[in-house]
Amino acid sequence: MSKFPFDVLTDTFYRLPVKTLLRFRALSKPFCSLIDRPDFIKNHLKYSLSTKSNLVLILKGLHLYTADLDSLDEATPFSDDHPESIWGGTEVFGSCNGLLALSNSDQDIVLFNPSTRKLFNLPVELIERPNDSCIRGFVFFGFGYDHVNDDYKVVRMVRFKQDEDDNNGWFSEYEVKVFSLKTSSWRRIKKLPNYLSFMFQFYFHLMHRRGYGVYVCGVLHWVLPRRPELGVSNLIVAFDLVAEEFKVLPQPDYGDNERDFVLDVGVLEGRLCVILNYDQVKVDVWMMKEYGVKETWSKLFSIERSKSISSFRFLKPLAYLKECGDGDDSEKILLDVNGEKLVWYEWKRKRLKTVRIKGAPDSFGAFMCVESLIPLIDEKKQQKQEKNRNHYRKKRDDFLSKGFKLVL
Template identity: 30%
Template structure:
């Protein structure tokens, strides 16, 4: 029997826009109205705006005993609560082995990729949807090592996956392919790709631009890819910048770089922000743990303030159990908060994660792959 509403639609819309995705998926079974509401593009956008207020930290950790990755979230308002979400990735682990895969996360969507097998997988853990992208068609046998990038273009509201690799016949040149989710049925190749890409490098997407670190031991640059114009540009670093010792983060809609090599015995940490006239240096004072190497860091806006989250490796016991300290730096107050000790396996990455209803059903699926909804 069709559900008869006694609450005005505008009030239901507002209430539902604040609910977690798991609850909304259950409500879809009640009536046709609820089912269509959850799939409405305008509702999906409003819900994601509300979800950003409840941004979580998602940790990808390697289980030393089980020899596999597992994922869990840590909420800002409940720092000691861990919510394991590895069940959400069953649709992937049942199909392919993700041990050697790189992972990018943008607005709650995950992109898993392997530069060797050329498999690219898009996953929405909130709705438990998985899609495999088609293979790149080219005239050479094997693409070889390259770099996949994943980002969101806010003006056209489209997600794009970018693949860049050096040309097999010209080491001074590079080739680039792009796939727009929900639009393209196959990869398209573009020109004007820089050749200084190395796979597995640090990257971050800010306001429709993907920034990725690249270079070698003598010279380091930042490569920016504009998702709207589908073009590259190279950004030089500040004078005396040391390669391979920094993390890319977002700071107030700008690119920020944390020099984690400056963290020695509680000394200051340099934070560089890319402004209109170049790089601006800010100082993060007194890391709360002495002699602990920084594994990873990211920024997070919560309650109107900017926090920089640091994961530091504390020690490794005789039984190979690793301990990590999660520290939060309030950029406005210039103060530190220790939030949690993370015990267990090797932490591979930490992401900002928001729940999203973004549907993957319109994404082209490779004929040789499967999907789970």
């Protein structure tokens, strides 16, 4: 192997799945050193994203399950080697670059790499009430990547209310905090826009992704649903993870039908989508081809209720696939319907095909995840901390052995 060109070896390794690379780490020190290099980890991820390889579907039921996107034939649970911090009540609120963001409660938050089985527990950050009369209400979460600072961030928005029975969110107060994995610390966002006061709507955020932000292009997105009683129209609320500021994203020109649908957001092929649900009977999906540019919104497809789908309580685009062969090209999208069924939809032919995955839970949350080697902690920092701990233990043991020597 010493005579094998290093650049050819590296280029070959970029094409290998994570499980194979993890096994190769044990073959030799040069292999281990190469695979652990930060630039190799980033380029391996970049190759996987550009070629749409190493993609897996994460299903969250009673446990976490994975299914290979290329086959979708069987769901494999993590139950045999679950970290202790992941259990049946754990929610998945984000997926980015091979990392999953999980919550056991409002303050018990975990980042997890399912490919390497590495896990990081975020430091507990208490929720601060604006005043003694405020009651903690709904909590919004989001997770994504700050590409400028090479940092992964968790956003937690807590909505407070004055009355226990107030589920409508009348002029609510908010606390917004951001966790930085790079600094392993939380900071509070003090500059909050007025429209956040109208953001919460009980039934909408209970049904639509439970208020979890959608990550696209370094920005997290939530929907502020239409509130006709307050004169508030549908808004796409965006939080820039680099600037750590809120903004409102432009929407397509829907025409005269804006009052006839419920709006939601999603992501497909790394691009932002809006999902228009017309009374659970019909759904339109639009895509923003160039992020932030209103003129690049285009209607992707429409899908109507059928015999196999009685209603659209919820629809989420997951993955796009183009198949070529024998002069018969087909383009189809994997959809999560109502958190109960996965279907491939060929929008040009308007055909639906139910996906049956052996071992999958009956109801689930579905997330796309790319397998990656992204670490959750700085290995050098971890080694230094371990060295300091070992040094401390040795000094302690030496002190105890000398200080408490028995004299016979």
